[in-house]
Amino acid sequence: MFLLILGIVIFLGVHTLTTLRETRTGLIEKYGASGYKAAYSIASLVSLVLIIYGFGTYRAGGYIPVWNPPFAMAYVAVPLTWIAFIALAASHAPTGKIKSTLKHPMLVGVKSWALAHLLANGDLGSMILFGSFLAWAVYDRIKVKKRGDMGPAPAPFGKGDWIAIGVGTVVWLAFFAFHNALIGVRALS
Numbered sequence: 137m138f139l140l141i142l143g144i145v146i147f148l149g150v151h152t153l154t155t156l157r158e159t160r161t162g163l164i165e166k167y168g169a170s171g172y173k174a175a176y177s178i179a180s181l182v183s184l185v186l187i188i189y190g191f192g193t194y195r196a197g198g199y200i201p202v203w204n205p206p207f208a209m210a211y212v213a214v215p216l217t218w219i220a221f222i223a224l225a226a227s228h229a230p231t232g233k234i235k236s237t238l239k240h241p242m243l244v245g246v247k248s249w250a251l252a253h254l255l256a257n258g259d260l261g262s263m264i265l266f267g268s269f270l271a272w273a274v275y276d277r278i279k280v281k282k283r284g285d286m287g288p289a290p291a292p293f294g295k296g297d298w299i300a301i302g303v304g305t306v307v308w309l310a311f312f313a314f315h316n317a318l319i320g321v322r323a324l325s
Contacts, residue, residue, distance in 0.1 A: 143186025222304030232296030239287030
C-alpha cells in the first residue's frame with residue numbers, strides 16, 4: 137500500500153504544481169522550459185509505475201473490503217467510463233461542441249473514470265486510488281475556474297466531436313475488452 141500511496145502523492149503533487157502558477161513559473165525560469173518538462177515527465181512516469189506496481193502488490197496481498205457495492209454499480213460504471221474516454225479524446229481533438237461544453241474535458245474524463253471505479257469497487261486500495269484522483273480533479277477544476285480559464289469558446293457540433301466520439305469509443309471498447317489483461321481484473325466481474 138505504501139508504494140501505491142507514494143505514487144499517488146507524487147503523481148498528483150506534480151500535476152497540482154501546474155495550478156500553482158507562480159511556483160511553476162519560478163521553476164521554468166530556474167530550469168528552463170525543457171528542464172521543467174523533462175522533470176515533470178520523469179516524475180509522472182515514475183509515479184505511474186509506482187501506482188501500477190503498488191496497486192498490483194496491494195491486490196496480490198488481498199483486497200481490504202470497506203463496503204460491498206451492489207452488483208448493479210458495475211453497470212453504472214460502464215457508461216461512466218465510456219463518457220470518460222470520450223471526454224479524454226475530446227481534450228486532444230479539434231474544438232467542437234463536446235470540448236466547448238465540457239470546458240476542460242480532461243478533468244471531466246478523470247472525474248467520470250474515478251467516480252465509475254469508486255461506485256463499482258468497495259475495497260480500501262480502490263477507494264484510496266480513485267478517491268484521490270476524483271478529489272484532485274475537483275480541486276483542479278476549482279483552481280482553473282478561479283484563474284478564469286474557462287476553456288474554448290462555444291462551438292457547433294463538428295469534426296472534433298466525431299473524432300472524440302469515434303476515438304473515445306474505440307479505445308474504450310478495446311480497454312473494456314482487455315481490462316483483465318491490462319489491469320488484472322475483469323471489467324464486469
